[in-house]
Amino acid sequence: MSPDREVLRVEDLRVEYVTPDGPIKAVEGVSFSLQAGQRMGLIGESGSGKTTLGTAIVRLLRPPARITSGRIVLDGHEFLQAGERELRQLRMREVALIPQAAMNSLNPVMRIGDQIADGIIAHAQSAKIPRRDVAERVARALWQVGLQSYLASRYPHQLSGGQRQRAAMAIATALQPKIIVADEPTSALDVVVQRQVMQTLGRLQQGLHAAVLLIGHDMGLVAQFADTIGVLYAGRLVEQGPVEDLLDAPRHPYTRLLIDSLPTLDAKKALRGIPGLPPSLLNLPPGCPFAPRCPYAFDRCRVETPALQPVTTLQKAACHLYPAHTSLPPLPERADIPEVVAPAADAEVAV
Amino acid sequence: MPIEYVAKRALQLLLIVFVAVTINFLIPRLIPGDPVESALQTKMAMTGNVNVDVQAVAAAYRAKFGLDKPLWLQYVNYWGSLLNRDLGVSLVDFPQPVVEKIQSAVPWTLALLSVSTVISFFLGSILGALIAWPRAPRVLHVLVPPFMLLSSVPFFLLGIVLLFTFSVVVPWFPPGGGFDPVSILRLDVPTVLDLLYHAILPSLALVLGSIGFWGLGMRAMMVSVLGEDHITFAESKGLPPERVFLWYGMRNALLPQVTSLAIALGSILSGAVLVEVIFNYPGLGGILFLAIAGKDYFVIQGIVLMLILALALSLFVVDLIYPLIDPRIRYHP
C-alpha cells in the first residue's frame, strides 16, 4: 500500500490580534503536517491559541486577527496565496470546518436541507454536479452522520443538541472534503451526546478517509479519538507525538502536569493542578513561555525560547531538558509555588 | 400559523383598545374646566351672540349628551355609542356626525401613510444593510451623516422645507391639498395622476424623514448579525458572498427590523398627521387641525380614537407578519 500523502502542511504560522494596547501574539510559529486519513488532536487551555489556530487554518479569521507570516499547503495548493475565487472553490471540497456550538452556527431561519443544499449548489458547476442530484446528495449527507432524511425539512430549533451538531457535520462534509477541522465539536453537549457525536465523527472520517484536526481542551476526549496529539501553550506547539507515547511518557513538563491533573478512577490521589495562570500574550516574558509555572525550570529557560525538536523517533518537545535527557525526570517535590505572571487586564480576546 | 399565537395577539389588541379608549374617556373628564362650555363660548364669540346665557346653553348641551350623569353611567353609555358607531356630532358643523367627517378623511391618510412607509422601510433597510456589508462599495458610507441628520428632524419640519423649496422657490409641485380643487374626483387616469401629483411632496416628507431611521437601524442589526457564527460557517462552505449577504445576513436582520417597525408605527402615524397639517392634506391631520382651531371637541376625540384604533390594528397586522418570516414562531419545537 502506498504511503498516505500529505494533505495539510502548516509551516511556521503566526497569527496576531491588533489591539490599541499592542499586538497580541496568539499563534507563534506553529508547524505540523497531516497525512490523508490521519487523526490529529490539538490540546490547549483557554488562551492557548487553539481556536485561533483552527480558524486561521481555514482562513476565517476576522479583524482584528490577522495572519502575519507562515505557509499553509492544502493538498498541494498554497492556501494563503489563494485568491478569492480559488479560496471559495477549495472550501468544502478540500477543507471543511465543523464548528463549536452548532446552535449558533446553523442559520435559524433556514431549513437543514437547504443549508446542506446551498453549499452543494455553490460548487455544482465546478464539481460538475447536475442540479437534479442535489436532493439525493442532501439525503446522503444526512445519512452519513446518522440522521434521517426527513430532518432535511426541519429547522435547527426543532432538533436536539446532538442532532444539531451532526447536522452541522453533514453540512460541512456534504462534498466529501479531504481535510476536516473540528473546533471543539462537543463542548456544548452533555457526556452521553458527546460520545454519540464523536462516534459519528469517527465513522465519518473513516468513510471519507479524511484527515481530521480535532481541537479541544478535554484531554480525555481528544485522546480517545486522535492518532497524534499536539499540545499548545501560549500559541506554541510544545509537544507533539503519537497518542499512546504521549500519554504514557509525556516529554514536556506542561503535558505531564496536564495529564497529572486529570482525575482518574484507578488510584486515589490528591488533585494536582498547575499553579499560576497562563501568560499574557501581550507581554510574553523572554524565554520559554511555560518557565514561570514549570517545576523543572532553570536559568536557560528564562532566557532562551526552546524550539520544537525530536526527542524520540516520533515524539517532539520544545524544552531545554532535551537532548540532555531522554525523558522527563521525576517531578521535584517543591513546596514553593512558582512565580505567578498575571495576565494583562484588558485581554478580552478569545483565543 | 399557530392558532394560539393569533388568538393571543388578538386579545392583546383588544386589551390595548380597551385601555386606550378608557383613557380617552377619562382624560377630559378629569381635567378641570369644561371643553363644551369653552367651545360654545368660542362659537358665540365668532358669531357675535354675546348676550346669550352660555351657562344655560351649555347645560342644555350637557343634558342632551348625557354629560351630567354619573361617571360610570357615562362610561357605559360611551361604550354603547362607540359600538353603535356614534362618535357624537361636530360642534362647529352642527349637526354633522363626527363619523361622517372622519370617514372621508381616513382613506387619504391610509394611502399616504402606507405607501410612504413601505417605500422608506424597504429602501432604507436595503441601503442600511449595504452600508454594513464590508464588500459593498464604500461610497455608500457617505449616506450615514445625512441619514443621521434626517432622522433627527421631525417629518413635518422637513415638510415645510420641501413645500417651500419645491412649491414656492421652484413651482414644480402644487402648494398643498390632496387634489386639484376645481376638478371632480372620478376614477380615471387624469384624476389618479392628479392625486399622485399632490401626494408626492407629503410622501417625500415622510420618506425622507424615516429613511434615515430604517437605514441606521438596519445597519446596526446587520453589523451585529454579520458578527455571528452562522455567517462564519456559511463562509466556510465557500458560498458566494451575495448569498451570504442576502440569505444569512439580511434575511436574519430583517426580524428585529420588523420589530422596530412595530415600535415606530406610533410615532410615524403622529408624524404623518402633522405632515398633513403642513400640506393641507385632507386626511385625519387636516381635519384635526381645523377641529383644534374651532375647539370642535367631539371631532377631536373621534379622530384620536380613530388614530388609536388604526395603530392597534396596524400592530396586529405586523404581529401577524412575524410567523411568516420567523420559522421559530411558526413551528414550535
Next chain:
Amino acid sequence: MSVATPTAVTGRRPFGTAALRGILRSPRMSGSLVAGIAMVALVVMLSLFGPRFVNARLAAVGSVRPSQPPSAQYLLGTDSQGRDMLTIMVLGTPQTLRIGLIAGVVGLAVGLVLGLTSGFFGGAVDAVIRVLADSLLTVPSLAIMVVIAASVGHMTVELMGLTVAALAWMHPTRTIRSQVLSIRERSYVSVARANGESEPGILFREIMPNLVPYIAASFVGAVSGAILAAVGLEAIGLGPNDVHTLGTTIYWAERFSAVLRGQWWWWGPPIVAISFIFVGLFLLSAGLDRIANPKLRQRT
C-alpha cells in the same frame, strides 16, 4: 467589561462612578459625545443669557414693521404681525427647552420610581405597571396628548411640560425595569443579601449606582422626545397661549401662510434651531449609549 464589585465586600464604589471617572480621563470619549455636549451647551448658554440682550417689547404684535426680510436693522426679519424674529427666537428657544426639561425630569422621575418598583418587587405590581406602560407605548402619543391639551383651558409652559410628560415615562420605566431585573440577579446582589443588607439597602447601594449610565441616557432621550412632541402639539395650535416657543412660532407662520408666501425668515430659524437641538441631543445620547453599553465602545 469590569464586573461591579459589591460595596459590601470591598468597600469600593461600584460600576457607575468608577466608569464615569475612567471615561472622562480616557481619550476614548467618543467624538459624538463631545460634539453633542458642545451643541447642547451652546443652546443652553444662548437660552440662559440671550434674553438679557434683547428688548422683549419687540416680540409683541405690531411693534415693528411687518413682513420685512432680514436686514441690518432686523437681523432675522419680521413676521406679518409685526414682531421682530430675532427677539422671538431668543425668547422662544428657552421656553421650548423648559418644556423639554420639565417633561424630561418628570418623565424620568416617574420612570425611575415605576421602573425600580416594577423590577424590584415583581408580581402583581410589576404586571400592572407593565400592562399600563405597554398599552400607552402602543398608542400614538400625539393622539393622547392632543386630548389632554385640548381639554386644558389655558395652556402654559408648565402645563405643556406635564402634558408631554404624561407620555414620556413609559420608555424610561421599561429601560430601568429591565436593567433592575438583570442587575438584581447578579451575584454581588446575592452576596449583599447574604451579608444581611436590607432590601431597600440593596436597592440603593447596589442597584442604583449601576443605573446611572442608563438614567443619563434615558434622560436625554426623554428630553429629546419631549421637545419633539411639544413642537408637534404647538404646531397644530395646542401650545401655550401666553409665551412664544419655537413650535408656536411655526404655528403662526402656518396660520399666516408664511410658507407659501415665501417668508422663509419666519419659519426657517425655528426649524434650524429645532434641528440643531435634536442633532445635538441625538449625538449626546449616542455618546451616552456607548458608555452605558461598553460593547458598542469597541467598534473598530
